[in-house]
Amino acid sequence: MRRWIASVALATACALLLGIGPAERQMAAAGDDVRVAIYLNLPGKVTSTLAAATLSGSQPLTIGVRQPAGPESWTSVGAGQEARFALDDYKVRLGETTDFQTALSWLNAAQKSSSAVLLTSLSKLGNTVYQVTEGSYESEEAAKAALSKWQSNSTLSKLLGQSKSVIAGPLHLEAGPYATLAEAKKQQAAAGSAGIDAYIALKQPTGSGKLSYYIHVGAAANQAALAQVKTEADKAGLSNLTAADAATPYLQLQDDHALSKKAGESAPLYLAGNSAKVWVSTASSGTIKLKERSERTYRGSFELSAFNGKLAVINELPLDHYLYSVVGAEMSPSWPDEALKAQAVAARSYARYQGMGFQIAHVVDSVLSQAYDGTVREAPSTIRAVDATSGEVVKYKGALIEAVYSSSSGGMTAEGKEVWGNAVAYLQPIKSPDETSEKGLYSWYRVVLPGGQVGYIREDLLEDTGAKTAAGSAMMRVKQNGTNVRQIPLVQTSVEPVAKVDSGTKVVVLEKVVQSNENRWIRGPYTPAQLLESLKSRVQTPVSGPVQSLKVDKRGESGRVLSILVNGKKVELRYPDLLRSALGGLPSTKFEVEETARIAVESGSTSRERTGSETLYALGADGQAKALSSATIYVMNGAGTIRPATKDTQFRFIGQGNGHGLGMSQYGAKGLAEQGYDYKSILQYYYKETTIVKE
Secondary structure, three states, X not given: OOOOOOOHHHHHHHHHHOOOOHHHHHHHHHOOEEEEEEEEEEOOOEEEOOOEEEEEEOOOEEEEEEEOOEEEEEEEEOOOOOEXXXXXOEEEEEEEEOOHHHHHHHHHHHHOOOOOEEEEEEEEOOEEEXXXXXXEEOOHHHHHHHHHHHHOOHHHHHHHOOOOOEEEOOEEEEEEEEOOHHHHHHHHHHHHHOOOOEEEEEEOOOOOOOOXXXXXXXXXXXXXXXXXXXXXXXXXXXXXXXXXXXXXXEEEEEEEOOOOOEOOEOEEEEEEEOOOOEEEEOOOOOOEXXXXXXXXXXXXXXXXXXXXXXXXXXXXEEHHHHHHHHHHHHOOOOOOHHHHHHHHHHHHHHHHHOOOOOOOOOXXXXXXXXXXXXXXXOOHHHHHHHHHOOOEEEEEOOEEOOOOEEOXXXXXXXXXHXXXXXXXXXXXXOEOOHHHHHOOOOEEEEEEOOOOOEEEEEHHHEEEXXXXXXXXXXXXXXXXXXXXXXXXXXXXXXXXXXXXXXXXXXXXXXXXXXXXXXXXXXXXXXXXXXXXXXXXXOOOOOOOOOOOOEEEEEEOOOOOEEEEEEOOEEOOOOOHHHHHHHOOOOOOOOEEEEEOOXXXXXXXXXXXXXXXXXXXXXXXXXXXXXXXXOOEEEEEXXXXXXEEEEOOOOEEEEEEOEOOOOOEEHHXXXXXXXXXXXXXXXXXXXXXXXXEEXX
């Protein structure tokens, strides 16, 4: 999780400006329900967007619109039936055809470049017509730019042939209201028979208190295009059409075939217009599946609406039901009950502290707030932990705390200045039993291969030969063919191994370390170019490359790095914890830097350091000096430890901890629980001078 500061008063003011209803503001204050942003476009905080969301329920779904007075039920779909939701905004209509297979070829081609493609159907001139549209654009200008890109797509252009791509927009002509759906469909058929696009729309006009049916005719991007639709409608004898109301929220109904890719099988598609907040709910015992989020299922209800020009998907549910999942996502359900209870109280306090920190949501579903994956992360143990601590939060001097936590503090928690540059009274450095993350892990040997390469092999893949080198290093033998030699002591499937070796290969051991984990880890090696690229976008002062030296400039009380020197100059960042991402994504800021090319060279009475830019010479037994040209040079210190030094500059990081290190360490909580601490003692161990209260 990561810290985001939000003033509750400011958040409430923002909520008022954005039109969030009184009920939602009460949730932020009371903490009874929580609004979790699954998809949200909030530049500077989170950008997670999609063009259409697909929901289905374990029990029937009720679909409607959330009004200031509360949600209204407008329609429903059966249990297990998928319903799609998108915005009635600007889109690129790639093409229209009466042949489904042709439309499907357009869909498949467009989906190679965009995930925001719909294949809808409607009746025109007595035929079923298929339209393929792409995108969800906030303005006609943005849609025009997208249209230009699609027109330059040679593959799609060839498939489209004579079919012309155009911009579709949210401007419609309207007829109605109609008392029944059947009556509205009759009028829709009349428009379709005249060759004009027509759709059913649901809305409740202000003051009517009654849900009514309308038809929307046309999908124009500007007033001139809408006038053209009116001219065509008049010619067809549809004289009862007027410009659609631009203020009342509505749902426009279409049939979408993009999921099934079958002519005879479609899902209902609801396009939200005029700032409609679509509200989807089910029975309290049911769950709702969100297809686009790895088909996860969620408790509670969903709100879907336009926010900053994109579709926002919010899961609203009781706070404790949210915590059932958070506890299971943030800690293993198999951990001691007291650790899980501590996590439940910390997570509840954190969520409550946020207010409307994301303007229309309290939190997001990622570690920008707290990990939340819906019901898949729930377990009997996490539910017990939440229920046993229901309503309990952590307070400091009577005020709710921001109960931040991280995976592992690496043996010592941080204090506020080490992470964000400002002190927080209840967040102080303290020893933490984080070595629990190392239980049951393999050890790895750092070895030198016969060809001179250096890497790590897991202990179970090696056996001792009993032999040693002239320098006293142990020699071991590989036990099986195709053994991977890794860059760090960890299996990384996305990283190519240093080499593969076969059974019987003898290697020289340099060191033995525990597998990289949340408590102790190794990262790298990184080249100067890789570090420069990582630093560029994250530092406040420009770094001129190449990176030839990297040194720790200052450390905090817990040993975390506060600042670094790159090529001898201090690098400025907004706050110290940004060093993690600035240096290639390190697990924590508690680390040592190893410049692999740096060697102390003594010649007579003088001593200097070689950093990788100079050629190194060695004096042989024959008295002749020869340049060392191999990629790796092995040097021994006074204690007999051999270190591989590279010819070219590289950087390795050896560190401790995972996360910012503030507040509760999750592995430390596990360790304390195993020592017999109860959850309140664990919380008060990490959050100094606090109390646990039930609200």
